[in-house]
Amino acid sequence: MTDGLRVSLQLYEDKFHEQLLAFQLPPEQEQFTALPAESLPEALRAPDKLAVVITGEEQAAGFFILHTGARIAEFYSNYSEAALVRAFLVNSPCQGRGIAKAAMALLPAFVRIHLPQVREIVLTVNERNPAALALYLRAGFCDHGLRRTGGKGPQRILQYALDNNA
Numbered sequence: 001m002t003d004g005l006r007v008s009l010q011l012y013e014d015k016f017h018e019q020l021l022a023f024q025l026p027p028e029q030e031q032f033t034a035l036p037a038e039s040l041p042e043a044l045r046a047p048d049k050l051a052v053v054i055t056g057e058e059q060a061a062g063f064f065i066l067h068t069g070a071r072i073a074e075f076y077s078n079y080s081e082a083a084l085v086r087a088f089l090v091n092s093p094c095q096g097r098g099i100a101k102a103a104m105a106l107l108p109a110f111v112r113i114h115l116p117q118v119r120e121i122v123l124t125v126n127e128r129n130p131a132a133l134a135l136y137l138r139a140g141f142c143d144h145g146l147r148r149t150g151g152k153g154p155q156r157i158l159q160y161a162l163d164n165n166a
């Protein structure tokens with residue numbers, strides 16, 4: 001439940017910069033993702049990455065990166081028509097309001113518009129992050145048993161097939 005908050009996904013714009021740099025996470029979540037202050041500069045430089053802002057009433061409430069191309073092969077070998085969700089997070093003061101759930105519901109349509117060549121959305125989730133795993137599974141991502149070992153331990157690779165006729 002988003003408490004009536006209007007959630008949307010928007011490509012990064014400079015107007016969100018200061019808000020994103022101020023993002024914080026509870027200590028127990030910091031181990032699982034990068035804050036925008038760490039991940040945004042590279043996303044803005046890389047032609048194969050899209051920086052996406054999750055907004056609530058036009059204010060930055062969350063952030064993630066959509067990564068495409070051969071550089072995602074280390075995460076997902078069938079990368080040619082896939083987009084990898086990276087660095088997904090909701091700012092600490094905005095958590096618990098359904099913003100992440102709303103963002104996940106908006107994600108397939110957003111990808112269809114901004115990355116029409118993509119046929120599948122993938123992401124990795126740390127085995128020690130059950131809250132994120134539950135969120136992604138409820139959003140329709142599937143666990144087909146793919147695994148990888150990341151710098152912070154074992155991760156599940158989850159997949160979401162896009163029906164591009166929708």
